[in-house]
Amino acid sequence: MADLTTTFIGIKSPNPFWLASAPPTDKKVNVERAFAAGWGGVVWKTLGSEGPPVVNVNGPRYGAIWGADRRLLGLNNIELITDRPLEVNLREIKEVKRKWRDRAMIISLMVPCDEESWKDILHRIADTEADGVELNFGCPHGMAERGMGSAVGQVPEYIEMVTRWVKQHSRMPCIVKLTPNIADIRKPAEAAKRGGADAVSLINTINSITSVDLDDFAPEPTIDGKGTHGGYCGPAVKPIALNMVAEIARSAETRGLPISGIGGVTTWKDAAEFMALGAGNVQVCTAAMTYGFKIVQEMISGLSDYMDRKGFTSTADLVGRAVPNVTDWQYLNLNYVTKAQINQDDCIKCGRCYAACEDTSHQAIAMSADRTFTVKDEECVACNLCVNVCPVENCITMVELPKGAVDPRTGAKVGDYANWTTHPNNPSVAAE
């Protein structure tokens, strides 16, 4: 059993699995049950300013998309920040933290975009003994219309300004939560860093309409015949989140800025991937909403087994390990040549590779009368589509041509590493 103890911006937790700011972290009773189940920390559901509590819709708050057997693949929500009185949340946070000293307790915050509001809320939470704050600059619905959440997160100058206020009026470590509803994720991350943030967390949910009711002609979830865009999360958003995490991890301006990875983490493997791309820990919500708090046990055992297998003694050994291998397209090796190879013993003769290649790719797979499928090396561009549509794992593999071998498609010998920056077809090379 590997030691999963993780220290993130000075905050120690027994494992890197935190529950993200969301309904599962809205109450003492839930958070205590989560801690009992094994979660390493929580980001308490976002607190707003003192005053009349936030109002939520009383119709459906979630929409979903499903895979086979109704496996939940993506969820969207139009719930707002906590709708419980501020003093109740503050009291409960303190009670839980005192009882669970070894767990991370972060408070998510979202107040109007003026210094007094931030100063006030920071003052009110100072007494909770929480380990840090997370600034909710991500929430894409409802609060954004009131100039909060992603309305701030989409303007790097605001992020920098608010972060600076927070660092000025509080000694707590500060995590800035980023919205993915922006063209270049590096800009808000840079702004957070300039403002003095200790870390960023991403991604918050993505603007989305999960489906449309084709009888009522209204987006789902539908509230009395109308719908609005909600925040999309769950397994479906993981690839988007991974890329955004990697972009921040490898950017010269933000390199080294701690990242808390969020977005579709469902298994230990998802978590490990986020961490390999630079996340110091991960935050989870949809998986817990789908399966309950107990899933953290699989995450713990899975990550531990993996680390033991790899000989990692600390989660820090894993964090960022894949970052050097994330690069720009222009640096990819154009002399790396592979060909698809179909293992005839494993092939079940479904012909999906053939249909995919013949109809939509490079017509590089032959089909015989007895349903034997073979790759035509002289046509294969190694696109990998056949591998992806094949229902049998590892039946089709991409085999590298050794250096010096002739690629039957181009007739050229496989040469040394060379990329687009030096390729003769590159106009900027020709111009020199």
Place this chain on the structure above:
Amino acid sequence: MAGVLRDCAPLYATGRGVKSIHSFCRFFGQDHLFPPAAEIYHLIKKLTRGSLLVSQPTHAEMEGSLSNSPLTPGIVANRLSAADYSRNFTDHEAPLDAHEARVAADRCYFCHDAPCITACPTDIDIPLFIRQIATGTPDAAAKTIFAQNIMGGMCARVCPTETLCEEACVREMAEGKPVEIGRLQRFATDTLMAKGVHPFTRGAPTGKKVAVVGAGPAGLSCAHRLAMHGHDVVVFDARPKAGGLNEYGIATYKAVGDFAQAEVDWLLKIGGIMIEHGKALGRDFTLADLQSGYDAVFLGMGLAGVNALRAGGEDKAGVRDAVDFIADLRQAGDRSAVPIGRDVVVIGGGMTAVDAAVQSRLLGAENVTIVYRRGQEKMSASGYEQEHATSAGVRIVTHAAPVAVHGNGAVTEVEFGYMADGPSGLVATGETFRLKADQVFKAIGQTLQGAPEGLTLEGGKIAVTGAGRTSVKGVWAGGDCATGGDDLTVTAVAEGRDAAMDIHAGLMA
């Protein structure tokens, strides 16, 4: 007691099939049923994973007041409780519900040029209809099926899918667990048929008239396709009900709820088809009559004759054709009124033998044995069907042929001689044995009866070429009475359909 049961019950439950509580207790030397019977019942149920054929004894059974039991000698009715009859003759395989269907449909890989389509005698576009189920449009799926096979509803119930589409399914090759094509087909066809919707409309009348002999799968399929193209069709059938073997020859538990008649009614909604019941070719009319009165003739009268055992004593009471037994059972409103022997012997190795044997068990026969003269691998009943029989408690004896039927007036025993495979066929080894029997079913194949003169026969069937063309111009044939293809419902449907298209092409030329 319980310990003994635990030791013995597996043998009893798996080796020879689960028998009645009564015989089970007799096995342990107990004359009466008393509380341990419940324990025995639960033990057997556990061992057989709930596939128990008899229920927990009722109070009447415990008191011995039931009129008959599986132990009553002779051919008698009412061997089981009402609950047992009802359970034994419900759907052999439960229909999929909507969610189960979508999950099952999701397993389909949508293969390119799919092997399942090739394996289907009617060439149903299986991946397409399954995708239509998966995307929530079972009605469209049903249309895809019916476009190729108008009796897709019955075929979904009776096709030996394990030797057709599901055997060809790539997931059978990959993991020994094919996509449940048959059950999915039933889901789709049932969904549309339950709405009473007929998905095709009749073409403009052509003024042509076609005679079809036999309202079985071949004849009705042919009639429907002809009617679709605007021809008027008259179907002649010797029996009082349409459907052929679907109505008279399919095991009761495969087509519950009078499905065969419901399917006929639904099929006839196309219009332009008239059925003349009680009219047999050769008895009530001749082929010449049809040739002169109609623009074309399709023969699909099936195989009405039954092969003889050619064993002494075959005429003794208690010996009858399995097809008649199956037909009587199908037509019986009350299963408990159908008499069955205590010791039943079924002679043959095909689907008819299995259907007769399994249903004998379901009616409460104590011992049922199928005896087949060749090896098990030669049985025309599929492995799946054989397994179905053995799991219902039927014993299968192979390499044995009937020598004589013994008994004084009524059968009491059947004598068999062991057979061995010789270089030029089966040879008797000379060794014989006897099986106790108060009822014997002959299921050794059917023959064409009363083939019209002038038609060329081949191997006892009407010889056809191409799409069911007989040696006589203007006369087509298909289904079991004609050569070509297996004697299956689905094959008959395909042959009827293809002949119809050929007739249509000829009539419109």
